[in-house]
Amino acid sequence: MDMRTPLGKVRGLGSAKSGTEHFWRVRTTSIALVPLLLFYIVFLILYGGRPYPEVVSALSNPFVATINGLTVIASIVHMRLGMEEVIQDYIHNEVTKMALLILNAFFSLLVGGLCLFAVLKIAFAG
């Protein structure tokens, strides 16, 4: 017997009120990251360890900059959600858990923000 209300069924958000959002975002970002990271690996094979002018001119190419930006965005979303799962699995003290979840959000956004700024600066200003 189904005890859910018709509205609850239509919304499909369950008792946590967020439905499959977390699961879905981890999967969509992971699917996006497969081709993005394959590109990134090839790029780093070609340009890792190369001299400054060569690397900057490659990074300022609009196509490379776009891929770079997308990779950064997909990566920070994916890594934040992944670490969230790890924290929720292993940390049972409520205060520590909340503190780590907030730190996780700050760390991800900080790293992502810095990377995006760097990518855009190289693309627009060299």
Added chain:
Amino acid sequence: MANVTNNRPLSPHLQIYRFIPTMAMSIVHRITGAALYFGTLLVAAWLIAAASGEEHFNQVNWLFGSIIGQIVLLGYTWALLHHLLGGLRHIMWDLGYGFEKEFSTKLAKGNLIASIVLTVVVWAIVLIIR
């Protein structure tokens, strides 16, 4: 009634079960994920240095080119490839395929072997074209 919760039977925990490849690759997937989380700092350092000018870029390049830097980058390459292949296994399972015992065990072993082989291939290409 005070001891009711303490006396409840416990389900057997991890150490009771024989350690099998799918279990090993499951926890390695999580460990490599956590390593990659902090590994993004290396990507950030490289990108920020490239955006900050030649002097900073050369310093970071020198650090990555040192023996310790190269070992860390080798580990990073392996962690990334292992996690990427593990992620593909997860997508397969999410779609409802590949749960058969023998097959999933084979795939767990294949994941480890393929990640090592691909890491060697990537670094071999780097060393050849340098």
